[in-house]
Amino acid sequence: MKKSDFCGNTLYPNLMKSFLVNNINYFKENAIITDVVGIKEKIIKDIDPIIEKSGRNIDFYFWTSYGGT
DSSP: TTTTTTTEEEEHHHHHHHHHHGGGSSOOOOOEEEESSOOHHHHHHHHHHHHHHHHHOEEOOOOOOOOOO
């Protein structure tokens, strides 16, 4: 992950927080992290402080999935 500019995660929302806590220091500076499973608002509130506390310039883009045809 130290060489990756972009990381797309497919983890279950309940695993995302522990994944970041355990791996935030392995991400490249200025990396972009995103999820592709539609993380929920509560998880966003948990993840933002982890990234801020790390002191690393990392962006997490939260995707919203909308159902419909």
